[in-house]
Amino acid sequence: MISFEARKKAGNLMMFTLTGFCAVTTIGVLLLILGYLVWHGAAALSWSFFTRLPAPVGEPGGGMANAIVGTGKILLLASCIGMPIGFLGGVYVAELAGKGSASVIRYVADLLNGVPSIVIGIVVYTLVVRRMHHFSALAGGIALGIMMIPIAVRSTEEFLRAVPTSLREGGLALGRPRWRVIASVVIPAALGGIMSGIMLNIARVAGETAPLLFTSLNNQFWSPGWNQPSAALPVMIFTYAISPYEDWHQQAWAAGFVLLMMVLVVNIGARLVLTRGRFVPRG
Amino acid sequence: MSGGETATMAPGLDGGAAKPSLMQRLRTGDAIARAVVQSAAGAVVLITLLVVFELYTGSSLSRARFGWRFIVTQTWDPVAGEFGALPFIYGTVVTSIVAIAIAIPQGIGSAVFLAELAPRRLSDFLTFLIELLAAVPSVLYGLLGIFVLVPFLQAHVVPLLQHVLGFLPIFKGRFYGVSYFSAGIVLSIMIVPFIVSVSREVLLAVPTEQREAALAVGASRWQTTYKVVWPNAARGILGSVFLALARALGETMAVTMVIGNTPRVNTSLLAPGYSIAAVIANEFTEATGDLYVSALIELGLVLFAVTFIVNGLARLLIVATTIQAGAVA
Numbered sequence: 001m002i003s004f005e006a007r008k009k010a011g012n013l014m015m016f017t018l019t020g021f022c023a024v025t026t027i028g029v030l031l032l033i034l035g036y037l038v039w040h041g042a043a044a045l046s047w048s049f050f051t052r053l054p055a056p057v058g059e060p061g062g063g064m065a066n067a068i069v070g071t072g073k074i075l076l077l078a079s080c081i082g083m084p085i086g087f088l089g090g091v092y093v094a095e096l097a098g099k100g101s102a103s104v105i106r107y108v109a110d111l112l113n114g115v116p117s118i119v120i121g122i123v124v125y126t127l128v129v130r131r132m133h134h135f136s137a138l139a140g141g142i143a144l145g146i147m148m149i150p151i152a153v154r155s156t157e158e159f160l161r162a163v164p165t166s167l168r169e170g171g172l173a174l175g176r177p178r179w180r181v182i183a184s185v186v187i188p189a190a191l192g193g194i195m196s197g198i199m200l201n202i203a204r205v206a207g208e209t210a211p212l213l214f215t216s217l218n219n220q221f222w223s224p225g226w227n228q229p230s231a232a233l234p235v236m237i238f239t240y241a242i243s244p245y246e247d248w249h250q251q252a253w254a255a256g257f258v259l260l261m262m263v264l265v266v267n268i269g270a271r272l273v274l275t276r277g278r279f280v281p282r283g
Numbered sequence: 284m285s286g287g288e289t290a291t292m293a294p295g296l297d298g299g300a301a302k303p304s305l306m307q308r309l310r311t312g313d314a315i316a317r318a319v320v321q322s323a324a325g326a327v328v329l330i331t332l333l334v335v336f337e338l339y340t341g342s343s344l345s346r347a348r349f350g351w352r353f354i355v356t357q358t359w360d361p362v363a364g365e366f367g368a369l370p371f372i373y374g375t376v377v378t379s380i381v382a383i384a385i386a387i388p389q390g391i392g393s394a395v396f397l398a399e400l401a402p403r404r405l406s407d408f409l410t411f412l413i414e415l416l417a418a419v420p421s422v423l424y425g426l427l428g429i430f431v432l433v434p435f436l437q438a439h440v441v442p443l444l445q446h447v448l449g450f451l452p453i454f455k456g457r458f459y460g461v462s463y464f465s466a467g468i469v470l471s472i473m474i475v476p477f478i479v480s481v482s483r484e485v486l487l488a489v490p491t492e493q494r495e496a497a498l499a500v501g502a503s504r505w506q507t508t509y510k511v512v513w514p515n516a517a518r519g520i521l522g523s524v525f526l527a528l529a530r531a532l533g534e535t536m537a538v539t540m541v542i543g544n545t546p547r548v549n550t551s552l553l554a555p556g557y558s559i560a561a562v563i564a565n566e567f568t569e570a571t572g573d574l575y576v577s578a579l580i581e582l583g584l585v586l587f588a589v590t591f592i593v594n595g596l597a598r599l600l601i602v603a604t605t606i607q608a609g610a611v612a
Binding site: 008009011012015016018019020021022023025026027029030034036037084086087088089091092093095096101104105108109110111112114116117118119120122123125126127146149150153177178179180182200203204206207208209210213214217237238241249252253259260263264267268271 | 311313315316317319320321323327330331333337341389390391393395396397400409412414416418419420421422423424425429430431475476503504505508529532540560564567568583587591594598
């Protein structure tokens, strides 16, 4: 007969091992994924990847300079749209809104955040592409900009709320108007967090492919201005990966490596900056 | 996720005795500042409404033509103008079920280990790593899916699976690599980090006193977890599962790359299929004719509605747990 005490110990040990095994395999898969992408991607990478245009099928070499610039342009535009709206919306929710309207905005932001990215693509297609009658970098930027808004609202709000109320009271007690207190006391106190949130947000949409498929489309050449279809790294990876050409597969790995490095560097950097490090935008 | 309890804090500044008049507030700039941030918040609401409105009006042609038949018929024939969404809905649901079935034990097991059993510093570090996994763009999961996972399944996993469980209808038939099964596995890898990260938060929100009380009467760490922490956290953990499910349902790129893109309903998981998001991604730019586009937009509407419901359930469950934990504390 096994004693109660021994059964307790055995059960404890067993569950410790079992759940530990889950955690180890989860981490193992992560390391496998990162390791494989880095190993395979770095091997396929060359200097011309950053400087040359895509080569036609069958010709060796070539690069994705246009896609790197395209991704940069689209992200710049997306930030110009998504950041001000999201940031100011977050300020409203955290500092000025009443309880009711704050929870409405918060609910709506969560709702928008839950919309699948491909659906955002459809909506921007009907709103922008159909009206302009052509695909454009502009439409791509708008799509990613919309995707940035909900996370920007929630992370700005979260970091502003972490600022102690006594700081606000101190500012108000000096007789300053409320907006001055918010702008020169509350926001600076939360700036580190807000900036990290912005970086994480940009890194998140940088890898989005689905909303770009029918907004910025793709382009094998340079795309001057905002009104023409534009290449972007994630779309290039998709197009090249599903193509039947071995040369293109290698380019896809190289592009995957570059994209992964961008995303990881920003993520690790931003998370290290976050002293509290607890809030992580989901998405 | 945890915004509820702090909502009473900031508006406390409003409670002055005499409210300043509008003129005073204009002079100090408060009214202008309020108008600016309020219109930004209004824009958030407006954009969300616009999303719903565009999906609804954009799909009107298809809705009028097919009605509810759209979601139960199987024929997807753009040339004949016949559009039935069942193969895509089926594919989306089946791949998500496969993903969830794998990710639930894996994710919750990891979360329990990280929150309850592992030393705190190790747990923080491992969680940091797992959350990095959530930041990897989905197109990269698709890339690995095509070139690494599919060949691996084809060479090692599926032969074994068919040898052991081949009598089951879901594992019958030839395996070409791209399939519901492959898409489900890729999805499961993608959603585990969400389950881990949210479930761990929920578990950590259970007050420490409760654990101490159980440990003090002689319970082991596991007994404490199972008998005391789990009942408090169960609803929130279910919420994390719904959250992950919503992501799996809406995921586009990784699924498009490994599901096989064949618009047919097939009972075998090893057969190629299609999903809602994948068909939109593949056919939207090529769609000719208003009805075709309208049918694709209606698919978007269906996807939106499903993820809306699942996300709503997730939020309800998570909020309920957080409030409950707060009340106990």
